Amino acid sequence: MSSSRRSTLIVEHLRKQQMWEAISKGKRLDGRNLDELRPLSIDLGIIKKANGSAKVNLGNSEVIAGVKVETGEPFEGLENKGALIVSAEVLPTASPFIEPGPPDEETIELARVVDRGVRESEMIDLDQLALIPGEIVYTIFVDCSITNTDGNLFDCTSYAVVSALMSCKLPVFEIQDNRVIDTGAIKPAPVTTIPVSITAARIGDSIILDPTSEEEACMNARITITTNSDGHFTAVQKGATGAFNREQIKSISELARLKGQEVRDKIKELTRIGE
Amino acid sequence: MTQTRNLIDEKGIRTDGRTGDELRKIKIEVGVVKNADGSAYIEFGNNKIIVAVYGPREVHPKHMALPDRCVLRCRYHMSPFSTDTRKNPAPSRREVEISKVIREALEPALMLEDYPRAAIDVFVEVLQADGGSRCAGITAASVALADAGINMRDIVTACAAGKVDERIVLDINDTEDKEGGADMPVAYLPHLNQITLLQLDGSLSSEQFNECLDKALNGCKSIYEIQRLALMKKYFGSESEEIREEQ
Numbered sequence: 001m002s003s004s005r006r007s008t009l010i011v012e013h014l015r016k017q018q019m020w021e022a023i024s025k026g027k028r029l030d031g032r033n034l035d036e037l038r039p040l041s042i043d044l045g046i047i048k049k050a051n052g053s054a055k056v057n058l059g060n061s062e063v064i065a066g067v068k069v070e071t072g073e074p075f076e077g078l079e080n081k082g083a084l085i086v087s088a089e090v091l092p093t094a095s096p097f098i099e100p101g102p103p104d105e106e107t108i109e110l111a112r113v114v115d116r117g118v119r120e121s122e123m124i125d126l127d128q129l130a131l132i133p134g135e136i137v138y139t140i141f142v143d144c145s146i147t148n149t150d151g152n153l154f155d156c157t158s159y160a161v162v163s164a165l166m167s168c169k170l171p172v173f174e175i176q177d178n179r180v181i182d183t184g185a186i187k188p189a190p191v192t193t194i195p196v197s198i199t200a201a202r203i204g205d206s207i208i209l210d211p212t213s214e215e216e217a218c219m220n221a222r223i224t225i226t227t228n229s230d231g232h233f234t235a236v237q238k239g240a241t242g243a244f245n246r247e248q249i250k251s252i253s254e255l256a257r258l259k260g261q262e263v264r265d266k267i268k269e270l271t272r273i274g275e
Numbered sequence: 276m277t278q279t280r281n282l283i284d285e286k287g288i289r290t291d292g293r294t295g296d297e298l299r300k301i302k303i304e305v306g307v308v309k310n311a312d313g314s315a316y317i318e319f320g321n322n323k324i325i326v327a328v329y330g331p332r333e334v335h336p337k338h339m340a341l342p343d344r345c346v347l348r349c350r351y352h353m354s355p356f357s358t359d360t361r362k363n364p365a366p367s368r369r370e371v372e373i374s375k376v377i378r379e380a381l382e383p384a385l386m387l388e389d390y391p392r393a394a395i396d397v398f399v400e401v402l403q404a405d406g407g408s409r410c411a412g413i414t415a416a417s418v419a420l421a422d423a424g425i426n427m428r429d430i431v432t433a434c435a436a437g438k439v440d441e442r443i444v445l446d447i448n449d450t451e452d453k454e455g456g457a458d459m460p461v462a463y464l465p466h467l468n469q470i471t472l473l474q475l476d477g478s479l480s481s482e483q484f485n486e487c488l489d490k491a492l493n494g495c496k497s498i499y500e501i502q503r504l505a506l507m508k509k510y511f512g513s514e515s516e517e518i519r520e521e522q
Contacts, residue, residue, distance in 0.1 A: 001349065001350040001374065002349045002371070002378040003347070004347045004378065005339075005341075005346075109371075109372050109376075112369075120475075228478065232481075233480075233481070234475070235475055236473055236475035237474055237475075239379060241379050242471075243469035243470055244473070245470065246468065249488065253485075
């Protein structure tokens with residue numbers, strides 16, 4: 001059952017006041033402009049046992065994504081397509097407020113929103129990944145471990161998934177006598193587009209991008225918008241207990257397109273290294 | 276998403292006989308669960324959903340209580356017989372997420388600060404599922420909350436729009452959701468002009484995105500009238516007299 005709760009991170013009144021004051025002047029406590037993202041860094045191939053991996057740092061938020069490729073049965077209703085499964089776990093290493101155990105609703109939402117961004121943009125051409133249509137297909141798992149949290153896990157995790165998929169090498173499977181043979185060869189994943197999510201938070205009447213944990217603890221509402229390489233919107237998720245008006249949604253959607261393209265160029269640039 | 280057949284014919288008529296701007300048939304009944312403090316039943320196309328509200332009441336376990344406001348708890352659940360293949364009654368990840376987005380769609384409308392240390396429980400039970408059950412659930416839940424006499428800033432009304440055969444249409448049904456190009460559920464506070472739920476899956480250009488959102492908001496405004504009539508019917512008896520008086 002979903003229940004309203006207090007933010008686990010408590011921000012002192014004085015600090016809140018400082019934040020509001022700064023934001024009303026168009027600046028944030030860490031010196032960023034309202035629409036400025038934190039520095040993004042991507043390390044590829046850090047896990048040799050995975051078919052693809054990426055460690056992404058967005059400010060102090062850190063996520064490691066690993067791709068594992070297997071064969072298995074297709075999903076019901078998608079018999080002629082490969083299967084792509086994205087999961088996310090906030091590790092107990094990530095902050096003093098995380099305890100081990102089954103995922104809570106926020107983690108489930110995180111994994112589902114990241115999954116939706118990748119799936120709905122059709123980033124991977126799953127039609128190419130059926131081995132015996134209806135029976136055996138490629139199954140691509142992208143598992144994300146959040147190792148440190150400082151806000152905006154949606155975007156950080158999404159960038160990690162996208163980077164890991166862009167750099168991953170699929171084993172080439174062949175079918176001989178109805179059995180799957182690993183030929184030992186590898187090929188790149190069939191990437192068709194690069195989805196990029198941008199998360200905005202509303203604090204009072206101001207909209208800020210890429211909120212930190214502290215800003216998330218003070219925000220009224222949150223929205224995550226994913227665009228693909230064509231600049232089309234492929235996934236949206238509004239979160240937190242406040243609301244947006246129509247004009248705010250319009251301006252955030254335009255920001256998500258512009259900033260999304262900047263991040264996309266950056267991801268392209270960073271994932272080219274190591275090829 | 277690959278499209279296997281035309282979902283809109285040459286005349287602009289959809290698989291269930293509606294035009295692009297037409298809502299499915301909606302029926303709302305207030306006060307259907309005798310034991311609940313507030314309740315509502317909604318038929319939204321083939322969706323059949325019952326919502327019961329309990330509270331404000333004591334919070335158990337007590338440490339869950341908040342000192343300055345009321346805890347809103349929300350459960351969205353699908354009955355095992357509500358879908359084509361039997362649904363496992365244990366809460367799925369989808370239901371966990373929808374419970375969360377429904378709670379977050381309702382919360383901005385409620386004056387939770389009026390009931391510190393208490394809890395309000397909203398149970399949304401989907402008896403029969405069609406496309407758009409979360410929107411229908413939110414629509415019924417806000418009527419049930421009003422029926423329970425909870426202080427509210429506005430009523431929450433919800434509706435989806437989406438893309439089918441490259442056209443933006445109102446109120447996506449199950450087939451259109453599965454085979455169409457995009458689905459955008461929206462919840463809206465009509466008097467405060469606040470959007471409290473916005474989700475999207477599928478692909479929309481910038482123009483389509485704005486057209487889709489505006490269409491969904493218009494749908495919400497029509498649904499608001501149905502919510503209002505349903506509440507008036509319970510509290511003022513005949514609905515037609517009241518409307519005539521207002522006009």
